[in-house]
Amino acid sequence: MIQISPSMLSCDFAHMADEAKAIVDAGADMLHIDVMDGHFVPNLTLGAPILKCLSKAVPAFYDVHLMISDPLRYAEDFAKAGADLIVFHLESDSDPDKTIAAIKGLGKKVGIALKPGTPAQAAFPYLDQVDLVLVMTVEPGFGGQSFMGDMMPKVNAIRRECDARGLSMDIQVDGGINGETAAIVAQNGANVLVAGSAVFGKPDYRQAVAAIRESAQAAYPRAK
Numbered sequence: 001m002i003q004i005s006p007s008m009l010s011c012d013f014a015h016m017a018d019e020a021k022a023i024v025d026a027g028a029d030m031l032h033i034d035v036m037d038g039h040f041v042p043n044l045t046l047g048a049p050i051l052k053c054l055s056k057a058v059p060a061f062y063d064v065h066l067m068i069s070d071p072l073r074y075a076e077d078f079a080k081a082g083a084d085l086i087v088f089h090l091e092s093d094s095d096p097d098k099t100i101a102a103i104k105g106l107g108k109k110v111g112i113a114l115k116p117g118t119p120a121q122a123a124f125p126y127l128d129q130v131d132l133v134l135v136m137t138v139e140p141g142f143g144g145q146s147f148m149g150d151m152m153p154k155v156n157a158i159r160r161e162c163d164a165r166g167l168s169m170d171i172q173v174d175g176g177i178n179g180e181t182a183a184i185v186a187q188n189g190a191n192v193l194v195a196g197s198a199v200f201g202k203p204d205y206r207q208a209v210a211a212i213r214e215s216a217q218a219a220y221p222r223a224k
Contacts, residue, residue: 002216003029003192004209005063005172008054009045010196016050017057019200026205027213030061030085032174032194035078037068040092041141048077055082063194065113065174067140068092072099079106087111087134087172090122100129111172115140116148120157127167132192133158137185138175147176152188159189179215186216 006028011019020031033054036045055062064083068074071088072095078086086103090096090112103110111132112123116139123133135158137151155171162169173185174194182193195212202208 001191002186002213002220003170004199004213005030005032005192005194006199006209007032007034007174007194007196009034010200012200017054020054020058020060022205023199023209024058024060026199027209028060028199029192030063031058033062033064033083035064035066035068036141040069040089041067043141048074048081051078051083052081061085063087063172063192065134065194066092067113070094072102075099075103076106079103079108083108085109085111085132087113087132089113089115089140090126091115091118096126097129100126111170113140114154116151120154120161123158124161127158127162127165127169130169132170132172134172134174135190136175137173137177137181140174147178147181147184149181149184152184155185155188155190177212179211182212182216183219186220189221191216191220 006023034045036043038044061084063085064078066088086108100110109131113134135155137148170192171190172192173190177193177195178198199208
């Protein structure tokens with residue numbers, strides 16, 4: 001099933017709760033929260049206190065992407081703040097097995113993320129333990145970057161490995177997703193699509209979400 005997770009990084013921060021509600025009402029499956037610490041990536045964004053306020057104001061499934069150096073240390077803060085899914089980077093300083101166990105112990109879904117330079121095989125040891133793998137289709141740290149089509153063999157390799165093991169894994173892509181690139185990533189096996197300006201940059205959020213979903217659904221092999 002194709003799921004759309006609009007990135008709140010692209011919303012109007014002066015009206016964040018209203019934007020989140022509008023996106024949920026527009027048919028989004030979840031809300032993507034980009035967390036950056038200025039160390040793991042060269043930018044600062046949303047933290048647990050903002051997520052806590054937002055999750056209280058707007059009921060939704062919160063997909064939290066930790067682009068931080070020590071996700072193990074902060075996982076509990078985000079879990080308590082309202083995260084439903086916590087995704088952390090394998091390139092971070094935290095031990096992956098301990099971080100996965102900690103997030104599961106908090107009663108949350110867990111995902112692992114890969115930067116563009118990290119091979120698909122890095123995720124393979126953890127596929128049986130996680131709910132989702134996120135393949136970055138831009139370098140993490142800033143919104144509005146161009147889609148990196150050369151990441152598609154990585155998406156495809158992870159999907160094939162999951163199929164070989166009989167795992168119905170969610171594969172998420174983040175970066176440069178729009179109506180055109182949605183079909184490309186879905187064709188290669190991704191089913192959870194993070195979109196920023198392709199949704200928040202449009203006058204009609206419902207139409208924007210539907211267009212991305214329809215494009216991906218038409219290309220997704222498992223939908224046929």
